[in-house]
Amino acid sequence: MHREGFCRFPDLIRGPMEFAWxxxxxxxxxxxxxxxxxxxxxxxxxxxFRITHVIRAEExxxxxxxQIFIAQGLGFSLPQYAHLPYVAEPGSSNKLxxxxxxxxxxxxxxxxLCEHGQQVASAARMATSPDxxxxxxxxxxxxxxxxxxxILNYLVLLGWSLDDRTETFTxxxxxxxxxxxxxxxxxxxxxxxxxxAFQCRYMxxxxxxxxxxxxxxxxxxxxxVGTPASDGERHRxxxxxxxxxxxxxxxxxxxxxxxxxxxxxxxxxxxxxFTKRFSQPGAADLLRRFRDRLVQLxxxxxxxxxxxxxxxxxxxxxxxxxxxxxxxxxxxxxxxxVGMFDAMALLGRDHSIARIDxxxxxVS
RNA sequence: GGCCCCGUCGUCUAGCGGUCUAGGACACCGGCCUUUCACGCCGGCAACACGGGUUCGAGUCCCGUCGGGGUCACCA
Numbered sequence: 558m559h560r561e562g563f564c565r566f567p568d569l570i571r572g573p574m575e576f577a578w579x580x581x582x583x584x585x586x587x588x589x590x591x592x593x594x595x596x597x598x599x600x601x602x603x604x605x606f607r608i609t610h611v612i613r614a615e616e617x618x619x620x621x622x623x624q625i626f627i628a629q630g631l632g633f634s635l636p637q638y639a640h641l642p643y644v645a646e647p648g649s650s651n652k653l654x655x656x657x658x659x660x661x662x663x664x665x666x667x668x669x670l671c672e673h674g675q676q677v678a679s680a681a682r683m684a685t686s687p688d689x690x691x692x693x694x695x696x697x698x699x700x701x702x703x704x705x706x707x708i709l710n711y712l713v714l715l716g717w718s719l720d721d722r723t724e725t726f727t728x729x730x731x732x733x734x735x736x737x738x739x740x741x742x743x744x745x746x747x748x749x750x751x752x753x754a755f756q757c758r759y760m761x762x763x764x765x766x767x768x769x770x771x772x773x774x775x776x777x778x779x780x781x782v783g784t785p786a787s788d789g790e791r792h793r794x795x796x797x798x799x800x801x802x803x804x805x806x807x808x809x810x811x812x813x814x815x816x817x818x819x820x821x822x823x824x825x826x827x828x829x830x831f832t833k834r835f836s837q838p839g840a841a842d843l844l845r846r847f848r849d850r851l852v853q854l855x856x857x858x859x860x861x862x863x864x865x866x867x868x869x870x871x872x873x874x875x876x877x878x879x880x881x882x883x884x885x886x887x888x889x890x891x892x893x894x895v896g897m898f899d900a901m902a903l904l905g906r907d908h909s910i911a912r913i914d915x916x917x918x919x920v921s
Numbered sequence: 922g923g924c925c926c927c928g929u930c931g932u933c934u935a936g937c938g939g940u941c942u943a944g945g946a947c948a949c950c951g952g953c954c955u956u957u958c959a960c961g962c963c964g965g966c967a968a969c970a971c972g973g974g975u976u977c978g979a980g981u982c983c984c985g986u987c988g989g990g991g992u993c994a995c996c997a
Contacts, residue, residue: 721935881956893958
């Protein structure tokens with residue numbers, strides 16, 4: 558390498574760069590067996606492909622002089638350089654590393670993202686290894702059912718912005734507006750919550766048919782619908798997706814609504830919640846009386862069941878909350894979920910009644 | 922340690938000398954809505970690392986200090 562003088566080059570993000578050659582070491586570029594080392598290969602490869610812009614992470618900034626030295630030695634013309642800031646760990650400015658997963662798990666937000674993914678994976682019976690299935694690896698997001706555009710939109714804003722208000726970009730807008738001169742120099746830390754927010758936003762805006770397409774493979778993997786899904790199953794999926802609405806944040810979240818895909822006999826009850834609700838005095842009896850009204854109701858749709866319930870609580874002089882939680886537990890097995898009347902309409906009268914009867918049977 | 926980079930709310934950022942009593946977003950905290958959850962709506966908290974200059978005037982320019990980080994392989 559040169560012993561004196563400076564290596565000067567413009568960086569499209571950082572401006573004019575200057576390194577003293579005297580600080581550079583002589584570097585090995587080829588092994589005794591003839592194989593080449595990274596920097597030589599890199600420079601030759603770039604020249605070979607007629608690379609005009611080398612856009613890479615900041616950790617390569619200090620490698621640039623030696624690569625320039627090699628390129629010049631070989632008589633290549635130099636590409637333009639742009640050194641991007643790297644992505645930092647949540648809440649720190651250390652470089653994000655896939656080897657430090659355990660440490661990141663101490664961050665609550667990161668942990669939540671991870672646990673949500675794990676939940677989806679286990680519900681979908683996907684084999685996962687902690688080394689590859691975690692939020693620092695892109696595959697994680699694909700597996701859990703994130704929207705690529707949401708990830709991209711989040712990522713483009715990590716170290717770059719268009720102005721003081723625009724946050725949402727389609728891919729076309731990204732390519733149209735992105736420019737290196739608005740890239741920040743400092744590292745930006747990965748914020749699991751903000752990524753999640755983008756995912757939620759994009760999911761909300763996704764048209765129903767596309768949402769159904771995204772969600773179906775998860776039900777198939779879980780063995781809840783056929784592959785391919787029958788017309789009936791397809792219709793069921795559409796209705797569940799519609800009823801679930803915003804509650805489905807990632808495609809894998811469909812597996813939080815398995816109660817609409819299992820048989821009445823296979824429905825699992827949240828035992829803790831069940832015990833709590835049904836141990837109230839008169840609970841079973843109350844539910845039984847409302848059940849009897851459901852039997853003769855026609856039509857059996859959301860509006861009708863709601864009207865029936867409201868009339869029922871009115872006559873009984875109780876509050877809607879006194880019975881609807883029992884009803885939800887009985888019909889869906891859970892204490893949370895889609896709107897109660899949507900749930901019953903979805904299942905239909907026979908299944909709704911059958912489930913109520915099954916719940917009543919376990920408490921008598 | 923040498924060399925290099927960076928430094929505005931907790932986080933991502935806007936700001937390229939006056940329009941900044943510093944704007945937006947996520948998060949957070951209140952309130953409303955409500956059958957659960959989610960959504961939605963309204964309101965709130967919260968930052969220019971510090972010290973010197975330059976200037977009529979500095980978050981914005983210069984210097985220093987402090988702080989954080991990257992990189993120093995016959996790895997890529």
